[in-house]
Amino acid sequence: MIKIERIPPPPELTEDITKELREKYEQDGTSVWNKGYIKRDLLTMSSNKCSYCECLVNEESKYMEVEHFYPKNDYPDLVIEWSNLLPSCKRCNVNKLDYDPNVEPIINPCDIDPKEHLGMRLYRLIGKDNIGKNTIDILYLNEMERLVLPRFLIGNQTQDSLDDILNKITMYQQGVTNGTRNRNIIVNGFKNLLKQGMPDKEYAATVSTVLLNDCKYSECKDLLIQLNLWDDELIELEITLSNVKLETL
Ligand SMILES: [Zn+2]
Structure with missing residues (x-):
């Protein structure tokens, strides 16, 4: 789970429409949130990911659901309130069901930075405090087959790519390979690897955590600095990774 910046409501969801839809829900329980423009903007906001588990939800097998952070049955006033809507996969939505975060809080990734409350150990999320632990339990965020x-x-694939790029950088540094083409292969290869942990990528929290905790990452970085290839883009990418990664516990 990573922090999500809430974007403004869809332009189609005007005050009048919001009122009209809320009244319709109160009258007959219609699924008034199932609008194309709502799903479109929620997916834009989360880069097509479930806001809780970070799986991609634009794939045919994992339809995105509109999740009401405060359940619509208990809070009908918030049924179409933009700040109460989150994009979710079916798995997370089913696990959360009609859980009321006012009873015992869970993380709303639009309001709270999850890394303040969640860490990682061997691909399992660990709650650093009560809200972190409660979030993991309610959303079942350590489900073996679906999440761990x-x-x-993806973590293993990241480490394989890191091994490969470290070999390439070492050979270049030792002069086994040389020239512009090889230099571009290693610099762009390393940048592409770091980009896999950016917030818009699936399981960004995992990839960024794995990358920054691997000693081979530091070896690559040291070699690139020695070679004067650690440029502004790499500095920016590393800052973003640091903002997304979880503490390893
Ligand atoms: Zn999910």
Whole structure:
């Protein structure tokens, strides 16, 4: 889970329309939130990811659902309130069901930075405090097959790519390879690897955590600095990774 910046409501969701839809829900319980423009802007806001587990939800197998952070049954006034809507995968939406965060808080990633309350250990999320622990339990964020395994697979792939790029940088530094073409292959290869942990990528929290905690990352960075190849773009990418990564516990 990573911090999500809430974007303004869709222009179609005017005050009048909001009122009209809320009244319709109160009258007959219609799923008034199931609007194309609402789903479109929620997906834009989260880069097509579930706001809780970070799986991609634009794939055919994982339809995005409109999640009401404060459940619509208990808070009908908020049924179409933009600040109460989050994009979610079916798995997370089913687990949260009609849980009321006012009873015992859970993380709303639009309001709270999850990394303040969640850490990671061996691809499992660890609650650093009560709200972190409660969030993991309510959303079942350490489900083995659906979440821990995908995190492991993408983390393992990240480490394989890191091994590969470290070999290439070492060979270049030792003069085994040389020239503009090889230099571009290693610099762009390393940048592409760092880009896999950017906030718009699936499982960004996992990838950024794995990357920055791997000693081979530091070795690559040291070599690139020695070679005068650690440029402004790499500095920016590393800052963003640091903002997304979780503490390892
Ligand atoms: Zn999810």
